[in-house]
Amino acid sequence: MPYLVHSPQEREEMLAAIGVESMDQLLVDIPSSLRIHDLKLPRGLSEFETMAAVRDLAAANRVFADRLTFRGGGVYKRFIPTAVAAVTGKPEFYTAYTPYQPEASQGTLQAIYEFQSLIAELTAMDVANASLYDGATAVAEAAMMARVHTGRDEILVAGYVHPEYVEVLRTFSEGRGMKVKKGDQPTNKTAAVVFQQPDFLGLLVDAKGLTERAHSVGALAIASVDPISLAILAPPGEYGADIAVGEGQQLGLAASYGGPHVGFIACTKDLVRRLPGRLIGSSHDAQGRRGFVLTLTAREQHIRREKATSNICTNHSLCALAAAVYMTYMGEAGMRQVAEVSFQRAHALAERLAALPGWEMAFPERQFLNEFPIIAPKAKPLLRKLAKKGILGGLEVGRWFRELKGVLTFTCTEVNDPAAIDALLEALSA
Amino acid sequence: MPYLVHSPQEREEMLAAIGVESMDQLLVDIPSSLRIHDLKLPRGLSEFETMAAVRDLAAANRVFADRLTFRGGGVYKRFIPTAVAAVTGKPEFYTAYTPYQPEASQGTLQAIYEFQSLIAELTAMDVANASLYDGATAVAEAAMMARVHTGRDEILVAGYVHPEYVEVLRTFSEGRGMKVKKGDQPTNKTAAVVFQQPDFLGLLVDAKGLTERAHSVGALAIASVDPISLAILAPPGEYGADIAVGEGQQLGLAASYGGPHVGFIACTKDLVRRLPGRLIGSSHDAQGRRGFVLTLTAREQHIRREKATSNICTNHSLCALAAAVYMTYMGEAGMRQVAEVSFQRAHALAERLAALPGWEMAFPERQFLNEFPIIAPKAKPLLRKLAKKGILGGLEVGRWFRELKGVLTFTCTEVNDPAAIDALLEALSA
Amino acid sequence: MTEPLSFELSRAGAEPPRLPAAGVHAPRPADVLSKDVLRAHPADLPRLSEPEIMRHYSRMASLNYSISEQFYPLGSCTMKYNPVANEAAAALPGFAGLHPYQDEDTVQGALELMHSLERALCAVVGVDRVTLQPAAGAHGEWTALRMIQAYHRSRGDKRTEVLVPDSAHGTNPASAALSGFQVVEVRSGPDGRISLADLESKLSPRVAALMLTNPNTLGLFEREILDVAEMVHATGAMLYYDGANLNAFMGVCRPGDMGFDAVHMNLHKTFTTPHGGGGPGAGPVGVKAELAPFLPHPTIERSNGHFTLDFKRPQSIGRVRSFYGNFGMLVRAYTYILAMGGDGLTQASLDAVLSANYLRKQVEGVLDLPHEGPCMHEFVASAHNLAPQGVKALDVAKGLLERDFYAPTVYFPLVVPEAIMVEPTETESKATLDAFAGALKDIVQQARTDAAALHAEPRSLPVGRLDEVGTARQITAYLTGQSEDPVLRWKRPAK
Amino acid sequence: MTEPLSFELSRAGAEPPRLPAAGVHAPRPADVLSKDVLRAHPADLPRLSEPEIMRHYSRMASLNYSISEQFYPLGSCTMKYNPVANEAAAALPGFAGLHPYQDEDTVQGALELMHSLERALCAVVGVDRVTLQPAAGAHGEWTALRMIQAYHRSRGDKRTEVLVPDSAHGTNPASAALSGFQVVEVRSGPDGRISLADLESKLSPRVAALMLTNPNTLGLFEREILDVAEMVHATGAMLYYDGANLNAFMGVCRPGDMGFDAVHMNLHKTFTTPHGGGGPGAGPVGVKAELAPFLPHPTIERSNGHFTLDFKRPQSIGRVRSFYGNFGMLVRAYTYILAMGGDGLTQASLDAVLSANYLRKQVEGVLDLPHEGPCMHEFVASAHNLAPQGVKALDVAKGLLERDFYAPTVYFPLVVPEAIMVEPTETESKATLDAFAGALKDIVQQARTDAAALHAEPRSLPVGRLDEVGTARQITAYLTGQSEDPVLRWKRPAK
């Protein structure tokens, strides 16, 4: 059977060495009423047949070309350097466990230390952790930090934060003694104001104003940010946010139907001891050689158990590695370049779409980067028409926000070349 | 620019360290009349654009599904375990050079030593080399061994040897003092009889008889063999051939429009010193640790120079590694299984095709393994019809052999599942 | 050999990568956006060329032990072989290229895969429904407890306590607490199993659930599991299964049959999705029918051969993460299940148990074995016997690293002093197990003859033992303003 | 750490891999074929499970130095960074899945790629046509000589000699001899360049061609190349260019302009296709128009935007290998050329020359530098200065291995005693070159203070220096029947 090692003869030898005659003697502790002898599953397949079956499932999906994908909403098609998969595909990285034994895990430890450093630099925060599951749980974990730090229980969600992030935040807050409210007027009950920059619709919010307002009542400011945008936009550290979180999918990870991606979280000095998840620090051995270790583990559930303020254990290390490779490959200049190209293309697209009969910008007075909401006539049939031409059109955000019925958000990145934009416009005019 | 490392500033520093002011001072030896300052090539592209361009070219090809490919003729679609690419994709293997420094190349050396051992086992010959370019050049190199060993100059090609191999043999023999003849009656001028088992049409030849006939006049017998077939058929070592050669594409290598694949060559003790290419042997260090080294290098061109009987230097090491992984993964039982499945399916297909109106086996009295020649009415339009249904039908061997006009060879392997065979029959009947 | 940080390798003048130009007429951000929304200080990221970057990461990779090269007997972690076919499957463009907000009819293959995976997991653990949304085991634990809480609440039953054995993994009490429960510890008896008497004394109508893993973290099957289930259910509480140890008995018995109402599974343990140096994993949760209404939404439903995402689940606890879970890991796990089949999974568990018992036998007389066998898929030894030599579990771990083995889990479970928790898995050969036992013997021998040498191990790894205490102290110095060195990140040295 | 052979790891009872069953009603081979065509003794192949196989190869991989982790300054080999994008391109199913006997209209993308690659290579080396068929450099050399021979013959000119410099690579004389030519050596002058006087004396109407590489194997540009070309052409002979050193001057000058009539290129050197531990490579040959009729068939032709394989070339020397060359390597090279562009290739060569001269400068005073600079993309040093200490080029090489660098080419070219031939390439950073120079200094220092220690290096590698002479001797013993150990392969020990 695939991936099994012992031969029938070796099994016999091993049983004999143990001093039993059959497997059943090793399974004596299992009440016989519980004992089954097989599973209601088909017999195993050869690798050839397995891969054929899996390929058939993959073929039953429709993959839209990256360049013809204008849908975002939290997951974006971007250029992913081949280098990323070449690194994450190294078995030395992907088949290692959480680096409990630092001497034999310096590769992982250093890579994640570099990830922490890169995220801290990008967000302009003091310290970042080793990763979280995704952008949604990152928001929720940040809220919990604020809850514990301020002793207050209200989490105020300002503006169009990703609706799934808010849903997750709500699920998290049950049991964690948090109340989630919408609004942008914090009070002295507010533990934190959570906002997203750019927001779910792609629009810029007044991050600085919201941060100041939070601080003015003793609440924390939690900024959920698009990492690519930080090449252009003021990072949370520059406007004084206390916690910066976000989804790192754009940093070299495939869309992959929504996961695995990676959440990041960074904070100011004051909050470091409340950070969830793993932290890697620099250390040295007796000979003075530098090495890296998991540190401040006393915060974590395996030490604090029921007193822990996060239960996260396995996180998204390999995705963090991918993000580190991406950021290192791009550098500051590369990230700025893709952010700017995306900006320019989105603005060119917005102008052309808004000029179509019946179309208009949903928030003409607001600024955006590379995703924008626009009112489109007969959105549904229009999207179907685009799909027929292989184009994944804008996202119907009315699905989450009643007031936005008929609004589509379109997104552009460096993968949507000018000819792709032309193709979109042509398909719309046809 | 991609893949370049020095920054403009470092270039200046390096020039200064050398003690010159400009690159031109380093290029003084180039006559100025020769100096150009650019190439008539487009400017470089970003990786994103490069990959898009290359993908467009790939998309301009039509790839027939493996299971619907019934064409062989020396290159076969077979199941390739994922393990193969997982090993050959390791940069430690694929970015190393020929293992000149054994202490730092044990991975490559041992892998190729294992390849040599596997090929020697499979062919039942004494010794195999580290690989050759392909099956065609392997035949030619073997002929050269016979030429030198026997001092005779006639190479007799018996039966349907792959026509491209024979063409290459002819090109090689020019200048090497060999004469290539067709026929199966060696004389005392014959250096070697070359035959292919199964032959180019898929038919079994009398390998033993040909070998005996060669030996009876003091000529060598060179068997060009299908490595998968050796799980079933008597290997060259069992019928006394002097040199076994072949194409290893079926041992885990993609069709890849014909290359890179891998030639193998194995021989009896007597001929070892005449083997072309690299040979790896077992050795040990001063502490008694076993290690592997390039050996018998005195045969090679870099020592013998104009007295060498082969000029091969870079060979097909990584493909040999792939083949080694394949053979190790499959084992004897696995190779036998795919050989038998291929045999059974081909025989089932042959029976069904031969029953179609107007079709008949081209050599009904001859035995075959998994490829067979059949006379098909209106072959050309028929193949076009199949292609329309995504089926790559048989190979028109009349292209090379006038006497076989209208004959197609069909091949089946473990990838052509019964439903695929049904699909072929259905398409033919439609 | 160590490797500099990318930040240290960075070269000021290095060229950025070539990237596409915009190719449209449109303003640039700086032309349109006001200065105060723009970034003032560019991020100080490394500047390196692709060849340097690739070598940097290649060299770092070579500093790791991993299952690809070493036996990695981390107890509770099920470090078994990660099939390369899984990786190929997840990388198929038909999966990796899917946007999560594509319309349902364009992702039927993905939905079918998830649906089939749900059915397969149901069959393995004996439950009615499974959510694939949780990203890891701990996430699954908490998701399950939220469902149990919602279930009780839906019946007007405000239970406030969750029982957790003292041998439980730290995530169990943490997950319970983070669902708003009070955690009550249940003691293990001297045989390493849960004490029924203690359990009895802690059960009450306040108890929402008992969290158990079985075999427990000592690798011992809870023989009295049926009694436990009856006791728990009799008080109206639910029984929760921590599936970290599921590799012990696939096809041998099922948590659902034992009476567990909710079960999390670690696809990154039992179902061979790679650990990735600490994730991503996937922690699906299976539940019996009565908990099904509370599953996170969306669930995946099938009708007339068509698959849909069902968001209309009024009693759902809501989402626990964005989108539909770690889809790429689900592809890997499903690929594995197809290849193994029911027969393969069953044999896998049998072999895992066999290997653990075989290795346990080799360890007899070498280390302490505080509990009687047979064990299931793992066992816990103790270095307590080396106390006279001043040798601790940690030293044994480091000695193993020196001998080219990764170390077992040490100091867990907490109920065993100097615990050494060994899980060999079914994908390690007898020869490897023998070699590992040999290394242990060698270490114990060395402990007896030259403990100091052992304390100085590992010697041949890229670094020796690191000063973890010093690191924590330096961080405190940083956090309290006594040092400028953030320790937790690189920072450009002030000039 | 060493790794057992797969044959030694083999376990008698190990299960074979699961494979599809036939699923058809048909006889099995043994039912149909007579016993004497069937195999009598099954091949004795290893029996191992996938986890064991993967670990086996992973552990072997870790025993290699490679450019992915080490500086690999092998002179004449152009060990530059192998872009990972190349690998991704070659793996595209639209290329990897093509059968060589598909009809032309189904492989237009592949033919276009080859046609475009041919055009690009023509532009780089300044020739009219290129064949992509040869599998490696030596194969290309011989292909070119066969064309030159065919050319002369077509004019009724039976020339019998080929001139080869004494500094030439061994493949040059071998290829010439294997084309049926007599090889006449041309001496180098004291400045390391070809001696015009000696050339003059060897030129005659018997000479078919002069084979040269420029820069020559000493890394020196043949300043008088135009005179050489004139002299050679004046006698009716052709000038052949060994393109192993093409990395020295892309976009700086062109062999075609220098007067070369035929040029081979090593795509696995200049154009970044990986060496693979010894191939596969690709050795295209470019020729001026007068040689074009003799190109191997098929050539790739374009008409009206349609690409075809042209087999109707009556003067062709015929095929030199099956199918159309190492297509997968052609894809990689073309991908590289697209990414680099004319500007990138030019800068690559300039940087290669800069790096070589920079490193050469660092080596001044450390090793002998027998020839004056500047060099082109590589230089040849000599360990002759260490002779008093009994230290040889080989010891320097082994000392470099110990210091985590691969060794330069040693003992080639033959014209320099104790030659150490260093080719840094453009993809190594200044920091790496400095570190390498530092290692050389350290070695020379050690040669002076403790040569014995140096003779014992490498110490930290998987094995120390191996007894190559003993191995050759043992092989002789085997071949002459004095020993049963074949040395060149594993063989099951007789019981």
Ligand SMILES: Cc1ncc(COP(=O)(O)O)c(C=O)c1O
């Ligand atoms: C017994 C047990 N429970 C729960 C977990 C938590 O799983 P995860 O790390 O996937 O969150 C683990 C894994 O470390 C475990 O061993």
Ligand SMILES: Cc1ncc(COP(=O)(O)O)c(C=O)c1O
């Ligand atoms: C100068 C020179 N010529 C020819 C060759 C032969 O090339 P290949 O090894 O590709 O056959 C080499 C490569 O080793 C070389 O360095």
